[in-house]
Amino acid sequence: MASFAQFLQDSGVYAAQSFMIVPRGGFNLVCLRDSKDVHLSYDRDRLQVEDVRFEQVERVAQEYINSRYGKQESQERDDQLLRLRTGLYGTARLDGSARGLKVVAKGVGIPELKAARGTTAIKLEVAILQRKDFTIAFRFLKHLDQSGKVINATKWTPDDVPWFLTRLNWVFGAQTNIFFTLVDAKWITVQKALGPKISRDVFRKDIVPLKRRGADLTCFLVGDYDAMDTEAAGEYLPDEQVFVVVDQGNPPVFDLGEAFIGVMAHEIGHFLHHKRNMPGSGHHNRSGILLSSGMESLSLDKQLVTNFNAW
Incomplete structure (x- = not known):
């Protein structure tokens, strides 16, 4: 057949x-x-x-x-x-x-x-x-350790950004004709000892102000991050149009090899959902699909395409 x-x-x-x-x-x-x-x-x-x-x-x-x-x-x-x-x-x-x-x-x-x-x-x-284009910037955190020395909070560097964009533009470009263009990618330094895990309050107060003004979206790489239990590997802040991703991603939720870029795509999914003024957070119960409340992958489906970029 x-x-x-x-x-x-x-x-x-x-x-x-x-x-x-x-x-x-x-x-x-x-x-x-x-x-x-x-x-x-x-x-x-x-x-x-x-x-x-x-x-x-x-x-x-x-x-x-x-x-x-x-x-x-x-x-x-x-x-x-x-x-x-x-x-x-x-x-x-x-x-x-x-x-x-x-x-x-x-x-x-x-x-x-x-x-x-x-x-x-x-x-x-x-x-x-119709094609949609958004600009994105990346910020890589440095801060002080307990002795006052500047240290890298994340294992990722600006040199990794071409790989980020290659993957993201396939996930969203190939599946729903939405593309992201890099504005810039650079290290930022907070002149404080922030500890091994960045709290949400610290993120909002000391790190978010260092976002790229004028970019549609800024991604922060901060090493580890203490968000809500349900958002442990990343978080999108719609009022600021920024998101944060932990270095290790979320291996229990995404397939092997997708744990990090999967969380990045997940948070961008929240951004796209918010841009369309869709109700709710965008989470759903369709297993194996991006933004699922259960197991996820980098795959979209008809409903997500409709949510992100309806014809």
Whole structure:
């Protein structure tokens, strides 16, 4: 039976929910499995759908990755490009049973893409999303120890910021067409002995005033932080448009390897929720999805896309 699938993880194709996103004025890619004798139908005024042929793979893959990562070199970017090229070449084989579809947005709204064989049909709702851009700054805390010596409170440094942005712009850019641009990233020094764990009161009084004025959002790396029990690994302060993330992230909640960047994405999710004036904190009970009150991942779903960047 024919089915839709994503080429890359967390790339804006939510096959289980019969839903995908396409950037307004851009395109997304989706795999159609078991595609023999399948006929496609869609609103041609709002969508253009074409097969990615063998000779087009290199160009399409490069354009796709560039639009979501930019042209800055990184190992993650190279790995994703290799995965995408491999997948597209696999679907471009003349004897293959799958097709790689390039879905281009020509209009607005949420038209349908339908694939039918005989009387059996499957469909995707295609949400055409306008791009949103926000600026972000990063601040890395130094303070005094008990002897009066200046020490680094966090293991992270401004040199890590390109990796932060690469991951965040895939999480939000690929899945909901929201991107973050760096304003600056630098160390800040509080001329006090703050201890090994930063309290919320100290954070508000002594650290938050050092945020980047004019940035949409400032992220503070402070080592360890004593927030509410339910926000132990980070916290977003909507009145200040700042957030804090502990160095270790939250390993019990996120999969291995995502513990730190997952908390950063979680707090940015609160920022996006607040920017849309949505009620509540944004937490939900859909396990395995960002902002879940249980286990989380870097994956979004249709409801979060709607909350962050509705069509």
